[in-house]
Amino acid sequence: MTQAIETTTIEQYVRIAASAETLWEFWTQPDRLAEWWGTSAEAVAEPGGIFRVVMDSGPIMRGEYLELDAPNRLVFSFGWESNASGELMAPGTTRVEITLTPDGDETLLVLRHLDIPATHAPDHAQGWSHFIIDCLSPAASAA
Amino acid sequence: MNPLAMQDRIDPVARALADTTRRSLLLLVRDREVAAGDLAAEFPHMSRPAVSQHLKVLYDAGLVSTRSEGNRRMYHARKEGLSDVRDFVNDMWIDNLARLKDAAEGAERQASRAGSRTASPQSVRLRSKPLQTEDGRTRNPDQRRNQ
Structure with missing residues (x-):
């Protein structure tokens, strides 16, 4: 079942006293990923390569690398492995873009997480109906 | 926030929306309050307890609010229900980017100290x-x- 849903984007910025090359390792190497994101990781850093992170006490992020422009730009798909197709944030349903821009001795990291399911403010109830109607299967419509 | 707590917030929403009957119910209470009995009447092929069970799942996921009016139970969509998903992911990134910063800066210092030898x-x-x-x-x- 296809879902066209209302979505939102999360943006985070962080300035890190490390080179873009060092940060690139932390997004693409399993042992480096396990130092900050989870307890273990699988990472095949090539387009279409698996990207899987077991977070500390439960959730498993499952995605794949989509675009790699070392050491400045990385795009990967992001989903929760436990969520079946059709559920919120199932694998393949959201995307994360990382840009690493050198700035003196530091690197500015910009993270954009796109396609997060969301609703509009109550006066834009459109979002709800859009989300729900697009999820309806023929069986439900016949009810 | 720890990941387990975050998962506890996300799973009920995902499960609640994975069912077509529940999505239909949500649509019915999107713009107005509707009594449980009137909602059940929209699903003549289902027993009333079955519809009540679906409403309970939506309530537990924070997607609808409910109150009593006389002897009727009224339901209304909580528009902020899905914002939990966004908050959950946002909190995850805030926590993890702080950890990334610590780890990467530590690695960079170590690399500098190691020099070329x-x-x-x-x-x-x-x-x-x-x-x-x-x-x-x-x-x-x-x-x-x-x-």
Whole structure:
């Protein structure tokens, strides 16, 4: 079942006293990923390569690398492995873009997480109906 | 927030919306309050307890609110229900980017201290660039260490 849903984007910025090359390792190497994101990781850093992170006490992020422009730009798909197709944030349903821009001795990291399911403010109830109607299967419509 | 707590918030929403009957119910209470009995009447092929069970799942996921009016139970969509998903992911990134910053800065300091004596082919490649600043100045590892 296809879902066209209302979505939102999360943006985070962080300035890190490390080179873009060092940060690139932390997004693409399993042992480096396990130092900050989870307890273990699988990472095949090539387009279409698996990207899987077991977070500390439960959730498993499952995605794949989509675009790699070392050491400045990385795009990967992001989903929760436990969520079946059709559920919120199932694998393949959201995307994360990382840009690493050198700035003196530091690197500015910009993270954009796109396609997060969301609703509009109550006066834009459109979002709800859009989300729900697009999820309806023929069986439900016949009810 | 710890990941387990975050997962506890997300799973009920995902499960609640995975069912077509529940999505239909949500649509019915999107713009107005509707009594449980009137909602059940929209699903003549289902027993009333079955519809009540679906409403309970939506309630537990924070997607509808409910109140009593006389002897009727009224339901209304909570528009902020799905914002939990966004907050959950946002909190995850805030926590994890702070950890990334600590880990990467630690690795960078270690790389500076190691200098060239223990350089593996990998770390030579990685160190070659940071030493060159945008204005073309070349900096030696000792300078980096002292900053």
